[in-house]
Amino acid sequence: MDEVRLKIRKRAVPSRGRARLHTAMLSQLGVREESKLEIVNEAVSKSVTVTLFADSMVEEGYIRLSAEDLAALGMAEEDVVVIRKKPPLAERIKKEAEETAERVSEEAEKVGEAVKKEVGEAREAAARAADTVKEKAAGAYGRIVEEAAPVTERIEGATKETVSRIKKEVTPATEKVEGAAREAYARITESPVRERLSKATESVIERLKPGEEAKLKKVLEECKGSIQTATVSSDTVADSLIKELDLPEDVVISAVQRNKEIIIPKGDTRLVKGDIVYLVGKEEGLRECMKMLEG
Numbered sequence: 625m626d627e628v629r630l631k632i633r634k635r636a637v638p639s640r641g642r643a644r645l646h647t648a649m650l651s652q653l654g655v656r657e658e659s660k661l662e663i664v665n666e667a668v669s670k671s672v673t674v675t676l677f678a679d680s681m682v683e684e685g686y687i688r689l690s691a692e693d694l695a696a697l698g699m700a701e702e703d704v705v706v707i708r709k710k711p712p713l714a715e716r717i718k719k720e721a722e723e724t725a726e727r728v729s730e731e732a733e734k735v736g737e738a739v740k741k742e743v744g745e746a747r748e749a750a751a752r753a754a755d756t757v758k759e760k761a762a763g764a765y766g767r768i769v770e771e772a773a774p775v776t777e778r779i780e781g782a783t784k785e786t787v788s789r790i791k792k793e794v795t796p797a798t799e800k801v802e803g804a805a806r807e808a809y810a811r812i813t814e815s816p817v818r819e820r821l822s823k824a825t826e827s828v829i830e831r832l833k834p835g836e837e838a839k840l841k842k843v844l845e846e847c848k849g850s851i852q853t854a855t856v857s858s859d860t861v862a863d864s865l866i867k868e869l870d871l872p873e874d875v876v877i878s879a880v881q882r883n884k885e886i887i888i889p890k891g892d893t894r895l896v897k898g899d900i901v902y903l904v905g906k907e908e909g910l911r912e913c914m915k916m917l918e919g
Contacts, residue, residue, distance in 0.1 A: 626653075626654075626708060626709055627653075627706055627707060627709070628649070628652060628706075628707050629705070629706055629707070630645075630649075630685060630686055630687045630704070630705060630707055631685060631687075631702055631703070631704055632686070632687060632688075632689055632694065632700070632701055632702065632703050632704075632705060633682070633683070633686045633687070633688045633689075633701060634688070634689065634690075634691055634694060634701050635688045635689060635691070636896060636897060636898050637690075638691070638692065639690045640690050640692040640693060641674050641675060641690075641693070642674060642675055642677060642690065643661060643674040643676055643677070643687055643688060643693075644676075644677050644678075644679040644682050644687070645676060645677075645678060645679065645682060645687055645688075645707075646678075646680065646683065646684045646686075647678040647680050648684060649684070650676070650678055653707065653709060654709065655676060655709055657676060657677060657678050658675055658676060658677070659676045659709070659710070660673055660674070660675060660676070660710035661673070661674055661675075661707055661708065661709065661710055662708045662709075662710050663689065663693065663697065663705050663706075663707060664706040664707075664708060665697045665699050665703075665705060666706055670696065670698055672693050672696050672697060673710060674689070674693060687707060701859075718761050718762070718765050722758065722761075724754075725750070725753070725754030725757055725758065726754075729750050729751070729754065733747075825851055825852060825902070828853050828881065828900055831881075831884055832881070832884055832885075833883075833884035833885055836884065836885055836886045839879075839886045839888070840879055840881075840886045843878050843879050843886075843888060843902075844878060844902065844904070846878075847876060847878045847904040848904070849874070849875075849904045849905045849906060850905065850906065850907055850910060851878075851902065851903070852902075852910045852914060853881075853901065853902055853903065854900075854901050854913065854914040854917040854918055855898065855899070855900055855917070855918060856896065856897055856898065856899040856900075856901060856917050856918075857897060857898075857917075857918050857919055858917055858918060858919030859919065860919070861917050861919070862895065862896060862897045863894060863895070863896060864894070864895055865891065865892050865893065865894055865895075866890070866891055866892075866893050866894075866895065867892065869916070870916075871916075872905065872908075872912050872913055873909070874905045874906045874909040875903055875904070875905035875906070875909040875910060875912075875913045876903070876904055876905060877889050877901055877902070877903060878902050878903070878904045879901075879902040880893065880895070880899050880900070880901055880902070881900035881901075881902070882896070882898075882899050882900075895917075901917060
């Protein structure tokens with residue numbers, strides 16, 4: 625499949641030229657991660673080129689683009705864009721040469737009967753020009769392939785070496801972070817707070833950056849009631865101040881987890897999509913509040 629149509633979701637962080645698709649979409653498009661894609665707004669003939677990254681957290685049927693790329697396309701969230709594979713330079717040159725030859729031939733055929741002789745001569749000239757273009761394109765394509773092969777091999781070799789070094793450098797750090805996260809989770813769940821945590825909330829706590837768990841533990845211990853988490857995904861709630869929300873009387877927002885950090889909320893704290901909100905209160909009020917935040 626050379627192209628698909630998907631709805632747009634805006635990425636929460638600046639990332640111009642980078643797009644995220646559900647992992648299953650890669651095989652449908654016949655591309656690999658870090659391939660180049662062309663994103664097209666057909667209504668106004670605008671397009672941008674982005675680098676593709678697979679992400680199982682992206683909803684199927686959607687593509688996540690940066691605010692900068694959305695502005696360049698003149699589009700907004702939920703609009704439908706055309707996603708096309710970006711062919712290699714050599715293939716584009718060859719294709720454009722063939723299309724040029726076809727256009728020349730088509731234009732020659734439009735000439736009226738009154739100039740049949742001229743049309744015949746023009747067709748012959750167009751055919752010769754097309755042959756010349758094809759021959760040059762084929763020659764250029766061959767040279768590009770020959771010249772690009774050694775460069776491609778060097779790039780692939782350098783990429784493999786870089787990936788290997790990164791893995792060696794990142795693995796110890798990853799192990800430390802994972803260990804710290806497990807310790808943070810253990811410290812929180814060993815406290816009296818554990819009895820009030822839902823299973824979903826326990827899994828969220830494990831993602832905290834080291835050092836943030838103490839802040840969260842203190843806040844949760846000061847609040848009374850069951851503890852639940854909700855991810856801000858409602859368009860109505862996103863970008864709203866906490867004081868603007870119509871929360872149930874028996875529910876409070878005790879903390880906000882943005883990425884891996886804890887924010888102690890105030891009335892003028894603004895919620896953004898992807899924030900994880902820690903709710904404390906009675907079960908019925910918690911369910912109502914989660915429905916409002918998640919949409």
